[in-house]
Amino acid sequence: MKLYSYWRSTTSYRVRIALNLKGLSYETSPVNLVTGEQRAPDYAALNPGKGVPTLVLEDGTVLTQSLAIIEYLDATVPEPPLLPTEPLMRAHVQAAVQTIALDVHPVNNLKVLTYLKAQMGLTADGQLDWFHHWMTEGFAAYQALLPKGTAFSFGETPDLADICLVAQLYNAHRWGVDMSPFPRLLEIEERALSLAAFNDARPENQPDAA
């Protein structure tokens, strides 16, 4: 399989963790979001959303959108499970997943920031306020959705919620978000990053890390 990705993209980071947890090997094909490689015609033909990640399967099938890709991997390689199959438990995990993936990540995306800087004169301080606001709101909601006493977000093994959380926390640390109200999330992160599947997927461990 070939994964088109960018080292610092948190959605790429999610798929790398999932591939590693499933024990699937893949080749990384870097797409430099900063220099705009995602808008090159050849790449946009592969991924009309002009974003990363894109996963190309062995038979040439092209998959886009990190959550759709991970759900596909989970359905076709069931062990270890990344989402419960029982509908109610799955709905609770997906609500937490979406609290990060829909309420936090999209507004802090590089393309949104680029727009805010170019069209609305966003300053460096304004960018920090913007990041901190959405992450703090989102982490508070996420933490409130978790059951008590589990090693990971919803159980004793990491799932899709943990994957999204750990990837988002990379951005939180990078931009200096005050994580003191969220000790539970830091504990989960530390536990996850002690696993090779998470550690190997970290942005700084990618071939295109600058």
Add this chain to the structure above:
Amino acid sequence: MKLYSYWRSTTSYRVRIALNLKGLSYETSPVNLVTGEQRAPDYAALNPGKGVPTLVLEDGTVLTQSLAIIEYLDATVPEPPLLPTEPLMRAHVQAAVQTIALDVHPVNNLKVLTYLKAQMGLTADGQLDWFHHWMTEGFAAYQALLPKGTAFSFGETPDLADICLVAQLYNAHRWGVDMSPFPRLLEIEERALSLAAFNDARPENQPDAA
């Protein structure tokens, strides 16, 4: 079941369509996002994300996040299906769903707009540019992901992708997005809105419509 929702919220609109397609009856409990009812302590205890929709099941179980709710309904009330069960087809539909639900909707959310106005002095013209930019980008990507020749986005019956599309198009029309590059999307919309399940879910047909 009780659905906490706001008439103009496109995520509430999605869940209303899904409930109607499944033939499930529900009671609407309006949450006025404009006056800030979503931040009232009682409601925030129910939905820590302080957003709509929230679906409370007959037994009191609380579900949040529109896509998680709809996936739950689809798993527990299988007919008519809103997502394919075959993993690859499901991944293609979910990628289209997420092109709307992750790449378009979150940046145009009321809470994001409120922030941009209050903190960054977003003007009325700037707001229109912001809306038009993200919707035009997202609709182009969505249209490129569709197979050719189907009545709805991915087949002959409406699915979760159509639900997200029709709800987002309500916003597109409201804010005057030029839809001339997207004739296929308008055809799907017209076909969907001719069905009672979609028509009854329209914002203007809700008890809290102003």
